[in-house]
Amino acid sequence: MKALIAMMAMAVAAPAAAHEFGPAGLMDRANRTELAPLTLGSGKPLAEEGYQLKSGGYYTIDIVADGSAELAVAGAEFFRAIWINEVVINDIEVRPLGLDSLEFDDEGTATISFVAIKPGRYTVMIPGTTGESQRTSFVIQ
Template sequence: MVHRTIVTASSALFLAGPAFAAPLCGELGFAGLLAKCNRGEPIEITLASGKPLGKGPVTLQSGAYYEMRITADGSAELAITGAPFFRAIWMNEIVINGIEVRPMGIDSLEFDEAGTATLSFIAIKPGSYEVKIPDTTSDSQKVEISIQ
C-alpha cells in the first residue's frame, strides 16, 4: 500500500511537468530568453562620492532579461561588488566603452574614472541580494535586489 502511494505521488509530479517562472512574454520565438518582449526595465546604478547608488529596492523576475547600467561620475575611485547576486544571474555580456566582454562570472567592477559599464543578463536564482560599494555600511551605498 505504501509503495503504491509513493508511485502515485511521484507519477503526479512527473506528469505535472517542471516548475518554472513564466517569462515576460508568451511567445519567445527564435531569440528565446533574449527576445525583445522578455526584457525588464533597465536598472540604473550611479557611482558618485557621497551619493546614493540607486532609487530603492529592485525586483526582478527569474527567466527575464535585464540590463544594469553602472555610471561613475569620476568624483572618486569607486567599486561595486555583489558576488552572490552575480552568481544568481546568467551574464550575457558587459559593455565598457564599446568593448563587449562575455565573462563566466564576476565579483566586482572598479571605476578609476568617469564612465559607464552596461551588464546584460538573465535573472536565474530566486532570492534576496545586494550590490554595494565595498567596505561601506550606509544603506544609501547599496541596492537591494530580489529575484522572484
C-alpha cells in the same frame, strides 16, 4: 493511427506555443527589461530603490560612475545568482564566466545584460562603506 499522429503533432507543437518569445527566443531585445541605473559617485546613493526581478527574466542595467572618486560595486552572491550575457564597457563586449565586482577609476558606464536565475534577496554595494544609501537590494522571485 490518425489519432496517434494528431497527438504526436500536438506534442511537437506544444513547446513552441508554451512561450511567446518569438524566433530569437529569450535574448531578443523585445524581451529585455531595462533597469534603473546604479550610480557610483562620492556621497551619492547607489540606487533610488531596490530591484524586483523575475527568475527567467532578461535584464540590462547601466552602472554609471561620475569620476568623483575611485569606486567599485560588488555583489558576488548576486552575480552568482544570475547568468551574465555580457558586460559592455566603451563599446567592448566582455562575456565573463562570472563576476565579483566592477571598479571605476574614472567616469564611465558599464552595461550588464543578464538573465535572473536563482530566487532570493541579494545585496549589491560599494565596498568599504556602511551607509544604507551605498547599497541596494535585488530580489529575484
